[in-house]
Amino acid sequence: MAVLTLCLLWAFTTAVQPAPVSPLGGPEPAQYEELTLLFHGALQLGQSLNSVYRATEARLTEAGRSLGLFDRALGLLGTEVSQGRDATQELRTSLSEIQAEEDVLHLRAEATALSLGEVDRAQRALRDTVRRLQVQLKGAWLGQAHQEFETLKAQADKQSHLLWVLTGHVQRQRREIAEQQQWLRQIQERLHTAALPA
Numbered sequence: 001m002a003v004l005t006l007c008l009l010w011a012f013t014t015a016v017q018p019a020p021v022s023p024l025g026g027p028e029p030a031q032y033e034e035l036t037l038l039f040h041g042a043l044q045l046g047q048s049l050n051s052v053y054r055a056t057e058a059r060l061t062e063a064g065r066s067l068g069l070f071d072r073a074l075g076l077l078g079t080e081v082s083q084g085r086d087a088t089q090e091l092r093t094s095l096s097e098i099q100a101e102e103d104v105l106h107l108r109a110e111a112t113a114l115s116l117g118e119v120d121r122a123q124r125a126l127r128d129t130v131r132r133l134q135v136q137l138k139g140a141w142l143g144q145a146h147q148e149f150e151t152l153k154a155q156a157d158k159q160s161h162l163l164w165v166l167t168g169h170v171q172r173q174r175r176e177i178a179e180q181q182q183w184l185r186q187i188q189e190r191l192h193t194a195a196l197p198a
Contacts, residue, residue, distance in 0.1 A: 084194065091191045095184065102180050109173045116166050123163060126156045 133149045 088191065088194050091187060091194070095187050095191065098180065098184055098187070102177065102184065105173060105177050105180070109170060109177060112166065112170050112173065116163065116170060119159060119163050119166065123156065123159045126152060126159060130156055 130149065130152050133152065
């Protein structure tokens with residue numbers, strides 16, 4: 001830019017030649033001081049234009065660099081949003097699977113509770129029979145009745161033990177269901193929090 005300005009000034013000064021002396025009353029030729037002043041002004045104008053050009057070029061370069069950084073940040077943000085969506089989808093899938101497992105456990109617990117009810121009824125009936133036999137044995141201690149009593153008593157003890165085991169199993173299943181429901185609530189809260197707009 002500076003070279004172009006100098007070339008223009010050189011061309012301008014060489015083009016300006018002393019004008020022939022004009023007749024009286026015509027315009028006077030330019031003085032040397034005027035030409036120097038004109039040359040100096042043109043030189044200052046060229047330097048100012050050169051400074052403006054360089055400042056503008058620097059600003060454009062900086063703007064281009066800022067735009068590149070912005071594009072990169074936008075790309076990273078897009079990647080993070082995509083990963084967040086994938087994670088949310090995985091959480092929803094896990095949540096559905098856990099819900100299905102919880103439903104299965106709930107059905108098993110209900111089936112076990114029904115079985116326990118049946119065992120409890122059978123045990124009560126067996127106890128009633130044992131009591132009846134005990135009353136009968138009080139009146140007459142017969143050998144066969146005593147043996148039947150012992151058999152029934154052994155069955156009652158066995159069913160009582162089975163009932164105790166099944167009750168423990170049901171309680172354990174209820175604890176597992178409660179733990180899974182708590183875990184499920186935590187996952188739902190995290191999923192809800194992740195779905196909220198930032």
